[in-house]
Amino acid sequence: MGGTLEQRNDGTTEESRVPTFRRSDLLVIQTAFLGDVVLTTPLLSVLASRHGPVDVVTTPAASGLLEGHPAVASVIRYDKRGVDRGWRGLHRLGADLRGRRYRRVYLPHRSLRSTALAWWSGARERIGFADAPGAIAYTSRVRRARTGHEVERLLALAGSTPGVPAVSLALAARDHAEADTWLEARGIGTRFAAIAPGSVWGTKRWPYYAELVSRLDRPVLIVGGPEDSALAQAIAAANPERAVSAAGALSLRGSAAMIQRASVLVTNDSAPLHLATAVGTPVVALFGPTVPEFGFGPRRPGDVSLGHADLACRPCSRHGPERCPLGHHRCMRELSVEVVLKAVLDVVSAEESRAICPRN
Ligand code: SF4
Numbered sequence: 001m002g003g004t005l006e007q008r009n010d011g012t013t014e015e016s017r018v019p020t021f022r023r024s025d026l027l028v029i030q031t032a033f034l035g036d037v038v039l040t041t042p043l044l045s046v047l048a049s050r051h052g053p054v055d056v057v058t059t060p061a062a063s064g065l066l067e068g069h070p071a072v073a074s075v076i077r078y079d080k081r082g083v084d085r086g087w088r089g090l091h092r093l094g095a096d097l098r099g100r101r102y103r104r105v106y107l108p109h110r111s112l113r114s115t116a117l118a119w120w121s122g123a124r125e126r127i128g129f130a131d132a133p134g135a136i137a138y139t140s141r142v143r144r145a146r147t148g149h150e151v152e153r154l155l156a157l158a159g160s161t162p163g164v165p166a167v168s169l170a171l172a173a174r175d176h177a178e179a180d181t182w183l184e185a186r187g188i189g190t191r192f193a194a195i196a197p198g199s200v201w202g203t204k205r206w207p208y209y210a211e212l213v214s215r216l217d218r219p220v221l222i223v224g225g226p227e228d229s230a231l232a233q234a235i236a237a238a239n240p241e242r243a244v245s246a247a248g249a250l251s252l253r254g255s256a257a258m259i260q261r262a263s264v265l266v267t268n269d270s271a272p273l274h275l276a277t278a279v280g281t282p283v284v285a286l287f288g289p290t291v292p293e294f295g296f297g298p299r300r301p302g303d304v305s306l307g308h309a310d311l312a313c314r315p316c317s318r319h320g321p322e323r324c325p326l327g328h329h330r331c332m333r334e335l336s337v338e339v340v341l342k343a344v345l346d347v348v349s350a351e352e353s354r355a356i357c358p359r360n
Helices: 034-039 041-051 060-066 086-100 112-121 150-158 173-185 209-215 226-238 252-261 271-279 337-353
Strands: 004-008 013-016 026-029 054-058 072-077 104-107 125-129 140-142 193-196 220-222 243-245 264-268 283-287 304-307
Touching: 026 041, 026 112, 034 041, 034 060, 034 150, 034 271, 041 054, 041 150, 054 060, 054 086, 060 072, 060 252, 072 086, 086 112, 104 112, 104 150, 112 125, 125 150, 173 252, 193 209, 209 226, 209 337, 220 226, 226 243, 252 271, 264 271, 264 337, 271 283, 283 337, 304 337
Parallel strands: 026 054, 026 104, 054 072, 104 125, 125 140, 193 220, 193 264, 220 243, 264 283, 283 304
Antiparallel strands: 004 013, 004 072
8 A cells, every 4th residue: 555545536546646637737736734724715716716626645544534525636545654655655655646747736724745746746936924844845935924813824825816715625415414314313403512522643633622511501422523522521520411521423524514513613723723714613712732823713703702911921832732731721710610601601692693594
């Protein structure tokens, strides 16, 4: 098993080293975290509006999210922690890309691996950020803004744009059916809240989700990946009448379809925040060691970001450390259930008062 698995948007897949066709002469390499891939969709939309759908190299976890997206021609998986790990796997994928004869490569992710892939692809034009460690290998270096939302920062790679397309996922009928089937089997109808208590980084996890659920007046769906299931089960076990865990139970796209059906999503600074943005669900986002000003906050009017306002140590890192370096984790521990509950009720009230205009 050495080739790259290509997922075509005509529903077929092919494992090959030597490409038998070419869908686009533009390639975007985005192998960062799930949320970053979601926030790259406006850039994909702008490029597609100018040149037609583009090819994308991304991680296996994120590849399914881009399937069927109208801005994407082909999704090329790069399993950097699995079959493609190490320089040998990287070089193998680079050789595959070279065979596709891309004219131009965009690099929203600033990793050296991405730079190496762009270089080995043989593309004459390589467009990335000037502050990337491998920027010397780019043919066009774009200044990365220090402020603003990540969506706009990434869009700078495409030059000036008349507007900002929405963060988007092209959910299919099967994704909605997966969500509906799962919810109906558990008797969950409309007016439920969703929470996403997990995060890759320990200090980003707000510790009071179980208490919040006990204070809400509606069913609560707990969303997340398989790695979040123990935490989700513990919250559900503390609220057996009200909460049910869907962590790890559905595909990523099915989870996004479930989030779309929720009245609100309460989440840490993590990927579900961006999934909610993409499907138009109101968000209450809880920030601990990070801040929305880093550029990864919610975007929808009416969304709420909460964080400890009076803590000199905050923010303490770009991603959030696994453990609080000061040992007290006050940024999250002192973000009270009362404050979060009030925000949730306000957001839900505003959403339901205009429910006659359904979201899309
Ligand atoms: S140092 Fe401050 S901001 Fe960082 S995790 Fe600890 S309490 Fe939070």
